[in-house]
Amino acid sequence: MNTNKSVQLLQDTFDINAIYALKIVGMVDPLNLLEEAKILIEEKPKPFVKWVGGKRQLLKQFRLMNLYPPEKFNIKTGRYFEPFVGGGAVFFDLLPEKSFLSDLNSDLIKTYNVIKSDVEKLISFLKEYEYEKEFFLKVRSMQPKNLPDIHIASRFIYLNRTCFNGMYRVNSKGEFNVPFGKYSNPLICDEVNLRRVSKALQNVEINCQDYKMIIKKARKGDFVYFDPPYYPINKTSSFTTYTKEAFLDKEQIELKDTYLELHKKGCFVMLSNSNTPFINKIYNELVKYGIKINEVLAGRAINSKGAKRGKITEVLVTNY
Ligand SMILES: C[S@@+](CC[C@H](N)C(=O)[O-])C[C@H]1O[C@@H](n2cnc3c(N)ncnc32)[C@H](O)[C@@H]1O
Numbered sequence: 167m168n169t170n171k172s173v174q175l176l177q178d179t180f181d182i183n184a185i186y187a188l189k190i191v192g193m194v195d196p197l198n199l200l201e202e203a204k205i206l207i208e209e210k211p212k213p214f215v216k217w218v219g220g221k222r223q224l225l226k227q228f229r230l231m232n233l234y235p236p237e238k239f240n241i242k243t244g245r246y247f248e249p250f251v252g253g254g255a256v257f258f259d260l261l262p263e264k265s266f267l268s269d270l271n272s273d274l275i276k277t278y279n280v281i282k283s284d285v286e287k288l289i290s291f292l293k294e295y296e297y298e299k300e301f302f303l304k305v306r307s308m309q310p311k312n313l314p315d316i317h318i319a320s321r322f323i324y325l326n327r328t329c330f331n332g333m334y335r336v337n338s339k340g341e342f343n344v345p346f347g348k349y350s351n352p353l354i355c356d357e358v359n360l361r362r363v364s365k366a367l368q369n370v371e372i373n374c375q376d377y378k379m380i381i382k383k384a385r386k387g388d389f390v391y392f393d394p395p396y397y398p399i400n401k402t403s404s405f406t407t408y409t410k411e412a413f414l415d416k417e418q419i420e421l422k423d424t425y426l427e428l429h430k431k432g433c434f435v436m437l438s439n440s441n442t443p444f445i446n447k448i449y450n451e452l453v454k455y456g457i458k459i460n461e462v463l464a465g466r467a468i469n470s471k472g473a474k475r476g477k478i479t480e481v482l483v484t485n486y
Contacts, residue, residue: 167196167199169188169191172187172191172196172199173187173188173191175199175200176190176191176199176200176203179200179203180203180204180207181226182207183225183229183234183235183259183260184235184237185235185239185241185260185262186259186260186261188241189241189261189262189263190203190206190207193206194206209362210258210261210362211258211261211359211362211363211365211366212258212359212363213253213254213255213258214253214277214281214323214356214359214360214363215252215253215274215277215322215323215326215332216253216326216327216331216332217252217253217255217332217334218331218332218333218334219252219393219395219396220252220253220255221255221256221393221438222253222255222259224438224462224464225255225256225259227462227463228462228482231460231462233436233460233462233482233484234436234482235260235389236389236434236436236484236486237486238434238486239387239389239434239486240387241262241263243387244264244387244388244389244434245262245264245265245266245384245388245389246260246262246264246265246266246388246389246390246391247265247266247268247380247383247384247388247389247390247391248265248266248267248268248390248391248393249266249268249269249375249377249379249380249390249392250269250377250392250393250394250395251267251268251269251274251278252269252271252274252393254267256391256393257370258366261366262389263369264369265369265370265371266370266371266372266373266380266383267370267371267372267373268372268373268374268375268377268379268380269374270374270375270376270377271334271374272374273310273318273321273322274322274334275372275373275374276315276318276319276322276374277318277319277322277323278367278372279315279372280315280316280318280319281319281360281363281364281367282364282367282368282370282372284316285360285361285363285364287316288316288319288320288323288360289355289357289360289361291316291317291319291320292320292323292324292354292355292357293355295320295324295354295355297328297349297351297352297354299346302325302328302329302346303346305321305324305325306325306329306342306343308321309341310322323354323355324354325342325344327352327353327354328346328347328349328352328354329344329345329346329347330344330345330346330347331344331347332347377392377394377421377424378420378424381424381427381428384428384431384433385431385432385433386431386432386433387432387433387434388433388434389433389434389435389436390428390433390434390435390436391435391436391437392421392425392435392436392437392438393437393438394413394417394418394421394437394438394439395413396438396439396440396480397414397415397418397439397440397442397444397445398440398442399440399442399478415444418439418444418445418448419448421437422448422449422451422452425437425449425452425457425483425485426452426455429452429455429457429485430455434485434486435483435484435485435486436482436483436484437482437483437484438480438481438482438483439480439481439483440480440481441461441478441479441480441481445481446459446481449481449483452483452485455485456485457483457484457485458483458484458485459481459483460481460482460483460484461479461480461481462479462480462481462482463477463478463479464477464478464479464480
């Protein structure tokens with residue numbers, strides 16, 4: 167069977183994206199394609215943090231709408247950039263060999279790097295954490311900047327697993343302030359997945375930096391996915407603060423300019439945002455360059471009130 171047919175067979179059988187299917191074809195014995203692929207897919211790493219705005223459930227929709235991954239992106243020659251990485255849903259879906267992950271949240275990036283370089287020590291630290299309110303408050307009150315990276319990483323994963331809704335929110339001083347969450351038995355140390363993640367990160371460059379820094383590195387044929395903090399739907403819906411820095415009108419306009427710059431370089435660029443008049447207005451300026459604003463369903467709840475939950479839309483801006 168030729169490569170294209172094998173990729174198609176894997177996609178039809180396992181409901182996976184074409185880039186990951188191609189990667190699997192390169193890893194398995196062609197005579198045992200489906201059996202070996204099944205094992206690899208079962209052992210695929212997944213995001214190690216819950217992240218508000220995580221894209222996992224939306225990727226299938228993007229794929230069915232033919233918006234993702236870009237058909238012409240060549241995984242052998244092109245590299246992948248996720249400069250607002252958060253939980254890294256798209257990275258873990260594609261698992262490209264040559265990837266650059268970054269974010270402005272330094273505790274998150276330190277956690278990625280500790281998983282990459284010191285996963286066994288991290289696992290042994292995480293095993294000492296308890297799911298108990300007093301313990302949680304004590305861990306929460308620690309100042310990460312005074313701690314070694316291994317403590318920052320284990321604290322970060324612990325708080326993510328045990329705080330209310332896995333949210334990440336800091337006050338103006340940068341102190342984490344999400345309350346204790348009620349769970350029946352939260353999995354604080356998912357050691358199997360952490361080892362898989364560590365393996366997947368071995369050739370990945372991970373940096374704490376502003377998204378604009380990637381302009382220097384990205385080149386023709388690379389694929390960039392932007393998942394910035396969303397523009398608020400209304401005044402009260404700014405539901406989360408990932409970093410001390412705001413991301414409002416001025417920042418969204420700068421991001422749109424960065425999008426255009428990467429488009430002109432010949433990168434494949436995909437961007438998520440809320441479906442609001444402001445976002446539509448700024449990206450409409452790029453339509454003359456062949457950029458498309460696609461409306462997609464967001465199956466997630468932003469408002470906590472039940473009645474407001476449900477089928478809201480968001481946009482996926484693509485240039486391919
Ligand atoms: C919507 S979340 C990304 C969600 C992620 N794609 C996922 O699947 O979990 C936005 C991320 O942008 C980061 N961020 C905010 N401002 C930034 C900036 N100027 N440069 C880079 N990252 C930034 C936040 O720390 C946060 O992790």
